[in-house]
Amino acid sequence: MNGTLVGPLTFGSVEPNSGLKNALGKNRADVIADISASGIKGRGGAGFPTGVKWNLAAAAKDDRKFVVCNADEGEPGTFKDRVILSEYADLVFEGMTIAGYAIGATQGIVYLRGEYSYLRALLEAVLEKRRQQNLLGEDILKKKGFHFDIAIRMGSGAYVCGEETALIESLEGHRGEPRNRPPFPVDTGFMGHPTVVNNVETLAWAACILAKGPEWFKKIGTEKSTGLKLFSVSGDCARPGVYEFPMGITIAQLLKEVGGENAKAVQVGGASGRIVPAKEFERTLAYEDIPTGGSIIVLGPQRDxxxxxxxxxxxxxxxxxxxxxxxxxxxxxxxxxxxxxxxxxxxxxxxxxxxxxxxxxxxxxxxxxxxxxxxxxxxxxxxxxxxxxxxxxxxxxxxx
Amino acid sequence: MLVTERDRVKEDIVRWVEQYGGNRSALIPTLQELQRKYSQITDFAMQVVADALDIHPAEVYGVVSFYSFLDHRPKGKFVIRLCRTLSCDMQGKDRVARQLENDLGIRFGETTPDGKFTLEWANCIGMCDQGPALLVNEQVFTRVTPEKVHDILEGCRRTFGVYALEQKEEHLV
Known part of the structure; x- marks a missing residue:
């Protein structure tokens, strides 16, 4: 049920909670500086620099702030977040806790799409375990004054709720209709308080960056699109599944890995993405060329x-x-x-x-x-x- | 004392609203609980929810009608949602759909007359690498073929009807 995970992910090689321990040893500004230095951009697809987002939320003045994990993975052809939550939920929660520490939030919320209800019991169990280990709750890892906990809220089958302001509307009990921006959630988010909304994968990478250092992340990928990225590959190929590749990989390289070389075209980015025909397979998957949240649907020669x-x-x-x-x-x-x-x-x-x-x-x-x-x-x-x-x-x- | 259905709905709603914080953000979790337990969010339930949260019932209706997993019409005990998005489509969802219609005797968007099954389309349920995929309530089935449809439905049927003696329905326990 967890899907074909093709090859080991970096997520598995990171020592659990070492990122959080490193983060709590630094002051808040340095944690955000590490995230900024890594150059990581939002892995949901829009590609907003995560460091900038955290910085804005940290600078906002309010007693209450929130960290929201956007697990409303609705984009057609995307299933990496399902795999991350099934296999590496701890890392995602660790990333949320680091974000909470960095911006001064005490409450985290996972907005899990209704279609993934079957993951909820597993996630609740992981959260409970983290509470027992003092990785959530009060004075986390004996860091005086740092309190943070995470709640899970379910979506109800609306793709638009993956849009961050619609997601917040939904959390507040309204129809999931997007708001005008500005003001942005980092300033006026959940219940009017500053809120960081990050993709599942972004939060997991944030924990890895704190564990392994921003330099490690920065030297992978291209100059403008740093680091690794998970790709959800489906369609007419021999080996569909979730793959980890450095940013900036060409479509031709990716197709070779997944066994889809004879494709006529590739839909990159799901329904909201675009068709890339065979003659453009040398283009790269990166924010500066073809940005994507990781959805790759391979279309074989017979497709209409x-x-x-x-x-x-x-x-x-x-x-x-x-x-x-x-x-x-x-x-x-x-x-x-x-x-x-x-x-x-x-x-x-x-x-x-x-x-x-x-x-x-x-x-x-x-x-x-x-x-x-x-x-x-x-x-x-x-x-x-x-x-x-x-x-x-x-x-x-x-x-x- | 006879506890009527309405009293029970009312008690449940008050309890859920309280449990989820008692403010507007408790609305959707409360509606989700209602949907799960009663397979329908009735006008009466919407009114009670509105009263409990001190908002207009039209607001509640607005939310119920917006989300595809919430419905004011009665739904079956088992809601089957077949993914119709491109990856599942390319892996043969049409034949699975036809077999589901044949075996249930209803079309998509309908509920069987015995109130047990509702057949719906879903937009991408995140099983693109293992399609065609469908959800039965919260359970997911992957790589579904037309000949597997019967087994999936029988799995549901085993919880009611002549089988109910062996395995009681969840809401009767």
Missing amino acids: MLHVARNFMEFFVEESCGQCTPCREGTQKLLEGIELLEQGKCSTRYLHELCALGETMQLASKCGLGQSAPNAFLSIVQHFREELMGRNNLIPAGKE
């Missing part, structure tokens, strides 16, 4: 790209929160457009209009969901136009 576009657009029609017009109406219109293409009834001019609508959505939607909803469609139109136009709806795709 319009079907891919349809699957993702149906996803967004379903998951759009309906709050802002470009996203709510745009996703519907694009899906109708895809249906026209399927029937072979879409004029070139109308296809151009659909693309223009997609670009409007990228600019005008309120949150990341709406801004990224047209990405898959637009990149498929860009790279696989010849597959889309003038289709004969009587012949199933791929059998012409």
Whole structure:
């Protein structure tokens, strides 16, 4: 059930809680300085520098602050967080505790997606064990005055709640509709208090960085995208599963590792990501080239790209929160457009209009969901136009 | 004294609201408990929750209607959610879907007349490397094939009907 974990992860080689012990031996500013020096950026996909985020939350003046672990892993094709939580939950909680120490928070919350309810008992048991070992609770590891505990809250099946402000709305008991930013959660987060929201993987790496030092992390990867990253690989390949690679790996290298060399295209970043056609397989997976939260869906030569576009657009029609017009109406219109293409009834001019609508959505939607909803469609139109136009709806795709 | 269903719902809600902190952020955990225990969040329950939290019932309805795991309509004891997202789709979710419909005699979005099974689509349940995948309540099944559908359903059926003598239903205990 835990999935194919291909090869050992660095997470397993780090001595448990050595990161936390190191952190508690330093002052708060130095802990954040280590995180900043490592160059780590948010592993959920958006790529905001973690050190900057912690710094802003640490600088905010408030008696109550929160650390939220975003375990609402809803992006299609992503399952690394499930594996991390199944195998290395201790490391994630350790990372949260370090974040709590660094920013001066006393409460951590894990927002676990409803689909992963079966992990809850395991996570509660790990938390209880940590409390008994004084790794959570009051005066943690005899550090006077450092109190921190972690609670688990469940999601209820809404993809948009992976967006940090929607997640906070959900924690507060509201519909998961994203807020306007600014103010950012580091300033006005859960219950109006400064809140750091970090991805599961980011927190686990934070614990590793404190254990092994920022230099270790910084020398892996590229200059702008440091360190290692977990990739969730699925689709038409011989060995799907969770892989650990340095940032900056090319898609061709990755495909070789997973046994998907004959792919026609790769969907990078899930439904909100984009299609990378075979001719661009030398591009790198890094924040400065193709940013990703780690979702890699390999598409073999037999796949119908319009079907891919349809699957993702149906996803967004379903998951759009309906709050802002470009996203709510745009996703519907694009899906109708895809249906026209399927029937072979879409004029070139109308296809151009659909693309223009997609670009409007990228600019005008309120949150990341709406801004990224047209990405898959637009990149498929860009790279696989010849597959889309003038289709004969009587012949199933791929059998012409 | 006869304890009616309504009294029981009321007692449960008051207890849950208290347990989860008594403020607005207790709303969703309370609704999740209601959904789990009663397979439905009725208008009455929403009113009671609203009273307990001192908010308008429309606020509660807004939340219930927003999340796909919460529902004001009655759901089956077993909610089957088949993942329809691309990776599971490419691994053959359509045939599993058809077999589920055939074996249950309902379409997606419907509940069997005996109130035991609800069939729904799910968006990516994070089992992309082992698809097609589905959830039965909180339990996950991976690499499901059309011929495995029968066994999965029988596993559920063993907890009620003629089998109930052997293994009592959870809510009757």
